[in-house]
Amino acid sequence: xxxxxxxxxxxxxxxxxxxxxxxxxxxxxxxxxxxxxxxxxxxxxxxxxxxxxxxxxxxxxxxxxxxxxxxxxxxxxxxxxxxxxxxxxxxxxxxxxxxxxxxxxxxxxxxxxxxxxxxxxxxxxxxxxxxxxxxxxxxxxxxxxxxxxxxxxxxxxxxxxxxxxxxxxxxxxxxxxxxxxxxxxxxxxxxxxxxxxxxxxxxxxxxxxxxxxxxxxxxxxxxxxxxxxxxxxxxxxxxxxxxxxxxxxxxxxxxxxxxxxxxxxxxxxxxxxxxxxxxxxxxxxxxxxxxxxxxxxxxxxxxxxxxxxxxxxxxxxxxxxxxxxxxxxxxxxxxxxxxxxxxxxx
Amino acid sequence: xxxxxxxxxxxxxxxxxxxxxxxxxxxxxxxxxxxxxxxxxxxxxxxxxxxxxxxxxxxxxxxxxxxxxxxxxxxxxxxxxxxxxxxxxxxxxxxxxxxxxxxxxxxxxxxxxxxxxxxxxxxxxxxxxxxxxxxxxxxxxxxxxxxxxxxxxxxxxxxxxxxxxxxxxxxxxxxxxxxxxxxxxxxxxxxxxxxxxxxxxxxxxxxxxxxxxxxxxxxxxxxxxxxxxxxxxxxxxxxxxxxxxxxxxxxxxxxxxxxxxxxxxxxxxxxxxxxxxxxxxxxxxxxxxxxxxxxxxxxxxxxxxxxxxxxxxxxxxxxxxxxxxxxxxxxxxxxxxxxxxxxxxxxxxxxxxxxxxxxxxxxxxxxxxxxxxxxxxxxxxxxxxxxxxxxxxxxx
Numbered sequence: 001x002x003x004x005x006x007x008x009x010x011x012x013x014x015x016x017x018x019x020x021x022x023x024x025x026x027x028x029x030x031x032x033x034x035x036x037x038x039x040x041x042x043x044x045x046x047x048x049x050x051x052x053x054x055x056x057x058x059x060x061x062x063x064x065x066x067x068x069x070x071x072x073x074x075x076x077x078x079x080x081x082x083x084x085x086x087x088x089x090x091x092x093x094x095x096x097x098x099x100x101x102x103x104x105x106x107x108x109x110x111x112x113x114x115x116x117x118x119x120x121x122x123x124x125x126x127x128x129x130x131x132x133x134x135x136x137x138x139x140x141x142x143x144x145x146x147x148x149x150x151x152x153x154x155x156x157x158x159x160x161x162x163x164x165x166x167x168x169x170x171x172x173x174x175x176x177x178x179x180x181x182x183x184x185x186x187x188x189x190x191x192x193x194x195x196x197x198x199x200x201x202x203x204x205x206x207x208x209x210x211x212x213x214x215x216x217x218x219x220x221x222x223x224x225x226x227x228x229x230x231x232x233x234x235x236x237x238x239x240x241x242x243x244x245x246x247x248x249x250x251x252x253x254x255x256x257x258x259x260x261x262x263x264x265x266x267x268x269x270x271x272x273x274x275x276x277x278x279x280x281x282x283x284x285x286x287x288x289x290x291x292x293x294x295x296x297x298x299x300x301x302x303x304x305x306x307x308x309x310x311x312x313x314x315x316x317x318x319x320x321x322x323x324x325x326x327x328x329x330x331x332x333x334x335x336x337x338x339x340x341x342x343x344x345x346x
Numbered sequence: 347x348x349x350x351x352x353x354x355x356x357x358x359x360x361x362x363x364x365x366x367x368x369x370x371x372x373x374x375x376x377x378x379x380x381x382x383x384x385x386x387x388x389x390x391x392x393x394x395x396x397x398x399x400x401x402x403x404x405x406x407x408x409x410x411x412x413x414x415x416x417x418x419x420x421x422x423x424x425x426x427x428x429x430x431x432x433x434x435x436x437x438x439x440x441x442x443x444x445x446x447x448x449x450x451x452x453x454x455x456x457x458x459x460x461x462x463x464x465x466x467x468x469x470x471x472x473x474x475x476x477x478x479x480x481x482x483x484x485x486x487x488x489x490x491x492x493x494x495x496x497x498x499x500x501x502x503x504x505x506x507x508x509x510x511x512x513x514x515x516x517x518x519x520x521x522x523x524x525x526x527x528x529x530x531x532x533x534x535x536x537x538x539x540x541x542x543x544x545x546x547x548x549x550x551x552x553x554x555x556x557x558x559x560x561x562x563x564x565x566x567x568x569x570x571x572x573x574x575x576x577x578x579x580x581x582x583x584x585x586x587x588x589x590x591x592x593x594x595x596x597x598x599x600x601x602x603x604x605x606x607x608x609x610x611x612x613x614x615x616x617x618x619x620x621x622x623x624x625x626x627x628x629x630x631x632x633x634x635x636x637x638x639x640x641x642x643x644x645x646x647x648x649x650x651x652x653x654x655x656x657x658x659x660x661x662x663x664x665x666x667x668x669x670x671x672x673x674x675x676x677x678x679x680x681x682x683x684x685x686x687x688x689x690x691x692x693x694x695x696x697x698x699x700x701x702x703x704x705x706x707x708x709x710x711x712x713x714x715x716x717x718x719x720x721x722x723x724x725x726x727x728x729x730x731x732x733x734x735x736x737x738x739x740x741x742x
Contacts, residue, residue: 074599080482086458086540087468093543094465098389106544107604107730110454111483111504116731119599125612128599128733129512133502134484140501140516147519168468172481175467175474225445226491226500337488 001146001222003215004206005156006067008060009300010034011202013287016060019304021287022312030183031165032200032289041066042121049104050117053081053164056203057114058121061158064207065122071207072155073127073148076115076162077141079134079292084166085109114162127157135334137161138293139224142342146219149210161296162203165289170199178290178335180260187314189260189286197259200289204296206303217303220244220327220343233339234270237331240341241274251343253325254281255302256317257332259290264336271331280325281317295332295340302328306346349580350518351742352589354435356427356532357683359571359670360397364430369687372669372695373715379555379567379671385419386461388539390546395555396537397569397671399423414489415476418457419570421489423676424534427572428490431530435576436586439494441528448499448526449487450517451574452509452533454541454675456483461539483675486534498526504675506729507638508597509533510573511678511737515595517577528582532574532679541568541674548605556641556672558665559650559711561702566640569671573679575686590686593722594627594738596620605730606644611652613734614638618656618724621736629657631722632738634694636685637711638726639665640672645728650707661724664697664712678727682737685725689741693717 009015012032013025025035039047039059047055057076065071089105107113112130119128127148131140138161145159173179180196189198212218221244227233241251254275258268272281282305288297305311308324316322330342357364360378361371371378383391383398401409406422410429432442441447457480458464464481466472479485484502491500499520503513510533517529535541545551545568552565577592598620600613607613622629638649646665653660666684673680688694697711721741728734 079484087464089544090458090461090465090468090540093461093539098539098543101543101547103544103547103605106547109544110506110730112506112729112731112733113604115505116599116604116733119601119732120604123601125599125601125616127597128505128731129516129597130503130505130733131501132483132504133487133500134482136500137484137502140499143499143520143525144516147523147525150523151519171470172464172467172478175470175472176478224499225497226488227497 002149002208002219003210003212004208004217004303005215006064006207007300007303008063009204010036010056010060011288011297012200024187024314027186027198032186032198033165034202051085051108053162054108054113054117057160057162058117060203060205061118061160064158064205069156071124071158072152073157074115074118074124075129075141075144075157076160077131077138077293078111078162079132079137080163080169081111082109082113083169084164087168134292135338136224138296139340142222145208153210156207156209158205159208160203160205161293163201163291163293165199165201186286190258190283192260193262195261195263197261197285197290200291200294202288202297204300217306217344217346220345223341225339226337228337230266230270233267234274237271237341238274244343251275251279251327251329253328254279255298255328255330256281256283257285257295257298258283259285264333267333280320280322282315283317292334298330298332299342302330302344347522350521350577350592351580351583352575352592352686353578353586354431354576355589355683356430356434357573357680358399358423358426359680360399360569361669365683372684375696375698375715377555377669377698385537386539388542390542394551394553395567397567398537399570416480417489418480419459419536420453420455420457420534421486423536423572424486424490427532427574431574431576437576443495443497445497446527448517448520448529449490449496450501450513450529450531451487452503452513452675453483453486453535454504454506454509455535455538457481457485458540459536459538505733506731507674508678508727508729508733508735509675511727511735512597514682514737515597515735518592518595521577521579529577530574531577533676534572535673535675536570537568550642552641555699556668557699558639558641558668558697559646559704559709560700561704563641563643563646566642567671569673571670571673571676571680573676573683575682588742590689590739591742593740594621594625596624597735600732600734602732607648607728611648613732614649614652614728615655617734617736621724621738625738627722632661632724633720634688634723635661635663636681636723636725637663637665638728639667641667647704647706650704650709654707660709662694662712664695666695668698681725685723685739688720688723689739692720
């Protein structure tokens with residue numbers, strides 16, 4: 001379907017520069033906040049005016065663009081991009097009783113600010129789109145990239161998934177029951193049997209095209225579904241596995257988006273048990289935290305794994321000796337409703 | 347490549363609660379913009395004109411028989427248009443809930459229409475309102491998904507004011523790439539204290555009813571509404587009523603400024619040109635353009651200039667935002683419906699309140715409802731962040 005050639009990931013862990021996933025960075029104030037790079041190449045004045053989501057998104061995109069290939073489109077998925085600026089502007093409205101307000105926050109609060117900024121800074125006048133369908137924002141961006149490549153063979157697209165934790169959105173999500181009530185170390189995220197996950201954020205950006213030569217990985221298949229019915233989800237998962245079963249694509253690794261939320265565990269268990277018991281299972285949300293586009297972090301990790309990254313023991317659900325996976329099935333689920341299955345191969 | 351047809355439509359706006367009512371007012375030249383905002387307290391209510399849908403949120407809840415808590419006005423407007431589209435297309439509940447039916451919606455305001463509730467929840471002044479999962483733009487299509495048990499691909503696009511032009515394009519692409527057999531496409535936005543203050547801070551809200559493409563235009567009026575269209579493939583038509591064929595679409599970026607278009611209008615030029623390419627049409631074959639035409643100094647001059655650059659002599663054009671106000675994320679879909687009505691009824695709708703052309707372009711839009719032969723119509727939507735999209739609908 002599509003080949004991934006370069007990646008850049010900003011996350012709560014050391015995922016850019018010298019990648020280090022052996023050392024687990026822990027949450028502060030119940031939040032897994034991203035470690036940000038120095039953002040070389042972005043003028044300080046411009047950087048100062050950017051909201052965090054825009055900063056991370058632009059910061060993860062520019063290094064891929066600088067590496068030379070012409071970019072024929074920018075496709076971003078973000079569930080909550082711009083939320084921080086949105087509430088800042090809202091607070092201005094209330095504080096100044098709808099008086100004379102500075103428009104900066106308003107302009108940056110639209111979710112398309114990241115794709116727009118990247119387009120503007122690189123003078124890129126081609127396709128430019130922003131998908132915001134909550135837990136399927138990144139998945140739709142990925143589908144969009146696949147379709148653009150079908151329509152325009154030989155082109156290169158920048159595909160990204162990003163979200164930020166803002167205080168305001170954290171408050172709303174906390175009220176909505178998204179996070180565990182008591183502070184929990186991410187090292188034991190999967191051992192605590194309670195509702196909610198841990199807040200996370202990040203930006204994972206991919207340079208994709210239809211050229212297999214020198215690719216890091218390829219996306220072989222993708223399916224997304226809304227459902228609260230675990231049986232329907234498990235059946236759909238089984239059909240997905242069946243449909244994509246062939247000699248070249250024996251699924252030899254399951255990457256699970258399990259989030260530590262005991263309300264959604266049943267979906268992961270159901271899908272996991274649809275695969276042969278010998279399939280190794282790894283999890284990643286103790287590294288990324290939970291957010292709308294955490295599956296983009298999952299995809300970044302899957303790319304590293306098929307490239308032969310040494311597998312830190314804390315990723316594995318149960319101890320096993322695992323050789324470099326060739327074909328990874330990534331299953332993610334957002335809030336027990338939005339499911340995605342991605343098949344990735346070296 | 348399979349041809350894609352529009353087989354159902356629904357729309358709600360300041361000029362009507364149905365496709366028929368909207369057309370009636372487009373034909374009669376009845377503007378829906380008034381200085382009578384009464385949806386929420388704001389100091390701009392009596393000061394500025396708005397294109398408000400004249401039905402209260404409470405009435406919409408009752409009419410649409412919505413019992414779930416936490417459903418916002420943005421979602422209610424969407425449901426209203428969605429239901430009309432369903433009935434019009436006679437889409438069966440089975441086909442609607444088929445995994446082969448995609449929904450590509452768009453919104454820029456989402457649940458932010460509840461400005462005061464959002465403020466309280468975000469600043470932790472409450473123990474949680476019923477709206478904590480309704481503030482994002484996705485909440486609208488999450489609601490429609492749940493209400494109708496939709497099982498296909500669902501998406502929400504936010505490219506500011508071009509959002510629902512892109513959702514129409516995305517739905518068509520899903521069909522052409524085997525991700526869906528049919529697609530429900532559209533968009534919705536409601537008036538909000540948030541957007542009123544945002545556009546006001548940018549000094550682009552007109553104190554009077556907007557005058558798109560006029561020399562003395564002084565800004566836009568905000569409006570609200572929703573529209574949905576059903577897209578089906580040629581092989582699935584089987585004698586069904588067909589309104590139009592979606593022949594062209596293109597998305598390009600102006601890459602110039604976060605909230606205004608470049609003087610040369612590269613984004614608008616490229617999106618119009620790209621849509622012609624996809625449709626396999628020459629500029630001379632476009633009979634009518636439903637322009638973006640917001641009424642701001644920047645947009646209308648640049649759009650006019652880009653039209654001249656591409657077409658040499660501009661085709662007949664008009665901005666229906668002079669009837670509805672700028673409905674932001676819904677505008678692309680609402681104006682797609684209007685463009686299709688132009689094809690179906692072989693007529694162009696007026697650009698209201700125009701008196702004098704912009705000197706640098708000399709362009710005069712259609713000034714009154716005019717019967718005319720329309721074979722291909724282009725609809726433009728340009729947004730913040732340089733996001734420009736153009737669609738072309740053709741007579742089937």
